[in-house]
Amino acid sequence: MGLQDLLSTIEQYGYFALFFSLWIGIVGMPLPDEMIVMSGGFLSSLGKMSVLKAFVLTYLGAVSGLSLGFILGKVFGHKILDKLVKKNKAKYLLQSKELIDRYGHFALVISYFIPIVRHILPYLVGMNNMSFKKYALYYYTAGFVWTLLYFSLGLFFGEHIESISMFATKYGIYFGVFVGIVGCFYYFYTRKLKSVS
Template identity: 40%
Template sequence: MFNLIASYGYFALFLSLVLGIVGLPIPDEVIMTYVGFLVSKGKMDFSTALLVSFLGSVVGMSISYSLGRYFGLPLMRKYGKRFGIKESHWKRVQAWYAKFGAFVLIIGYFLPGIRHLTAFSAGASRMPIPSFALYAYTGGFIWSLTFISLGRILGEHWTLLFVFLHRYGFWILAGLLLCAGLILFFRYKKKFS
């Protein structure tokens, strides 16, 4: 992918992000951090790279959402039992998604593996298109800005980000989930008090 981006620039960046978000095993964060490195070297423009990354994430998420909306529920009904997923389980997921979907769409970008499922799940759960667009596209912008900026700041040392994430990623994720859980707990405790 690095060679493709070095050779074909913004087009390769856009296509790799669309395909990666739809579900192909493409390391999106690594690609965007590398693009940030290229920006630091003056080989790519920051604003253009950010715009192309954002558009790639928007198109990828929109495709995943559409697939979930039109094929998600029929697939779950047809094949869900094979994987132990009952209709009652799916209804609980839909109810959960109605409450927390916005949070999942924004934060899900930063969780490899989860990002690929969030838009599909939003579509399958029939999340309204305007709500999906607001949260998914906001998350896509924040995600693109974060990794391109990190690559730009780290410059030659851009690969250190992934050494750090590999070493401390579990603890960072656990801390974020704990914070999110506490926020939700106090929010709903206050609501029912």
């Protein structure tokens, strides 16, 4: 499926095409998630969709799909990992484990900006019995920022969706690390302010 096919599908089926294309992304859509999100923003800029409805359904599609991964990891554990290894995702599995080892819970924030890793990490943390409340706090917040970023790019620079998507796929990890660092600074800064007052 190419960009034109995606845009036609979203135009034909509307908001729910945005939701479901991201929701089933957990099992592997042939298009990058970034491209799907930007398409929603682009079609909104053309007046074919309401900006608010398109954004909300895009966000809900992204976080519910990844929440499904978390639940599958909790319920099926190592069976999921075996399937990932068989699907030649071992490299991304190792990358996901390294992120968790290095950044702890903030790996959830960083991973959202790394294609494929963002889909694997929920399985891992679910399998390792992280509470859903903690998972949702980090992943839903990161998901909001990620969706807002790519939706806005589609809204304002929609004619460049393919170029932006290729760039995001290649360099997403750097942006993820940047967001993670800013998040850490913000967290510790607000804690320091609370302790002073």
